[in-house]
Amino acid sequence: MITPKDESELATAVAEAQGPLRISGGDSRGLTGTGAQLSVAGLSGVSLYEPGALTMVAAAGTPVAEITAMLETERQQLAFEPADLRGLLGRGGAPTIGGAFATNSSGPRRVQAGAARDFLLGVRFVDGRGEILKNGGRVMKNVTGYDLVKLMAGAHGTLGVMSEVSFKVLPRAEFTGTLVWNDLDWAESLSVFQGAMNSPFDVTGAARLPGANGTSKTLVRLEGFETSVLYRLGQLQSRMPATPVDKLVTDAGESDALWKAVRDVAPFHDKAGAVWRSSVKPSDMLRVVDQVSGEHLLDWAGGLIWSMVDPAVDLRAALASVGGHSTLVRPGAGQDDVPRFEPQPAPLAALAAGLRAQFDPRGILNPGLMG
């Protein structure tokens, strides 16, 4: 394993690489290519934190846990809730901030606060030639030149190896309330999601956790100052007379556990089966659960569907008419040759291949991972 200690060593490692590199941070997310492992875990540490400006700059290999702990001292947070997939994948390692952005890992608050890519303000990275490049900065509004920051977020290391990220952080809410409905059918869950999202009450999570024996919990989250959250919880319930709430969770620990379970796909931990992550138009969720037999966990008000299915099931074929796209996050037996990312229509695939050829002309950065 190649483990550079700083950015210039990283650049040298890429420049001198003779073959494919498997780019990793904490190596906890399982979405890398094949080749000699190049880990940025040695590039670690927060170099700037300005709570009053809601910004932080950190080396890409900094563990998310270290960042979260530092933010906690100022009652701030990574509002995009990056997932910790170790439980789902049965992997070790410490999730890093670079990995969170490289995979554009966005949890339940995506519906309100945005995705990881929306919080990433600037990057320093090493391209496939071994050149150190930067884009963006550490300010929240920046349209100076092309937004390569967005391009790097979600590129899974295929365009460059991030060495440093600067990003926006947000205050952590003083109070959280979660409405829980037990065992709704899918259409009822969707109706609850729509009722919540199409309200003025600033919903920060709308999800559905599968339980044992076909049970489920449909969840809606509100955050803010206590009086405000309680007011909005009441208003929301009064707008949904047809689906009375089964439980109102206002205990911080209990709420936190529910949303962490959504974020980290906890119901599928320690269970066999392939796990797919599909991003669809929220109302198309009904077609997905109808057309794909298996267990489904919903996030993003129905727009994100984690499906645990028999590895023999070709989920993409089943969803061909639905639109959106699916990622094979946890392959099952016999799925080694299934592309992890949804193959794109030819014109987009050509653009992506063109960009990869520009940023990684030798094709050594996680080759083949994204097409």
Place this chain on the structure above:
Amino acid sequence: MEMPQPDQQVIAKKASLIAALHEVLPQDAVISDPMETRAYECDALTAYRCPPMLAVLPSSTEEVSDVLRICHAQGVPVVPRGAGTSLAGGALPTADCVILGVARMNDVLETDYDNRIIRVQTGRTNLSVTGAVEDEGFFYAPDPSSQLACAIAGNIAMNSGGAHCLKYGVTTNNLLGVTMVMMDGRVVEIGGAHLDSGGLDLLGVICGSEGQLGVVTEATLRILHKPEGARPVLIGFDSNEVAGACVSDIIKSGILPVAIEFMDRPCIRACEAFAKAGYPDCEALLIVEVEGSAAEIDDQLSRIIAIAKAHNPVELREARDADQAGRIWLGRKSAFGAMGQINDYMCLDGTIPVSTLPEVLRRIGDLSKEYGLEVANVFHAGDGNMHPLILFNANQEGQLETCEALGAEILKLCVEVGGCLTGEHGVGIEKRDLMLHQYSAQDLEAQLRVKDVFDPKWLLNPAKVFPLSVTAARRQPF
């Protein structure tokens, strides 16, 4: 500001180009009369003007595709144009170019409240997107000052922001999908009604690419339900430092206002003289707006007022109703008009880390004295996006040049303290030659390589964003 010499070989093709365009567009969609092309000679950066060779006004994605295919085949540069409200010269023509205006493409194609999206043709104005959904209680969040006039196409090209993006983000955070025509006429669909598009984030790099990667003809935009209400508080301070500290404390407290606007004394005085909003004559003024139910607003405003009081404000005025809220916003919203009445002005757009606010304002004051031109500051303080307005007299010999030189110094200062050249207006031609102050040659080369992929012949808006010296080799006639 230097522009490339027009290519006479391209201009020589004018007649054959007109003939080819008439085959794919209605008669009135091809504008070639020199009197009529003058309507497209500039955008809102009026100091620079050049009529294009031709202007075309297609009405559909197919027509845009036909136009681009023809121009691509003949090697003719194309400058896309939304509503022409760019302050950076993003739509400034060259004499050998075709202006491709999307103004006729302004239909709403789909509204889907269940999925909280609207799909529009991109010639539609920003405010009319909200207009199409507000009866159902929804709005489109990005709100540039020019929202009455500016087109979604331009918003996407420049990744436009607005006063309320502290909470709701800028265009890129609210754009879910596009139909885009590439320079060679191919039509691509990226993203859609789902929240994250698959593969590489092409949508992310297209947004803000200033019309250099493709012409976006249709856009899927996220719409949000309106909050129950919103009200501002006005806070006056006798020093910029204290106002800056107050902004920082508000943000740190856990309240996330939808807007924190900051005006300095020259700006306050000009606005007051113009709008008579009843602003106090003080060093710095903050307008902080929060949203929610009446009780929630009261609660948040009382927290903000408590924070402000700890900084000994000289004025504190809480809006109790819509009328009072309107009066508080009146002066701020007329800032640009007020400046325009007393002088010509140049509006800058650098962003700085919020913590450097007092230092930057002090040094802008020093530069203002050094160059002998007054500078008024109005900006989005929550996110550090400054709008220094340099006042000058365009009719006085040399003042435009002095103004531009001062503007360049102020923008370099923004970069020096850790910020950037432009927060929401774009680079265009205005800040093009300063790009090497923010980025190394290699950093810029990485951006040029992106354009190489989308537009290998460098025909789309080729003279913008990057210093001409940097792009010269790529812009050679083909």
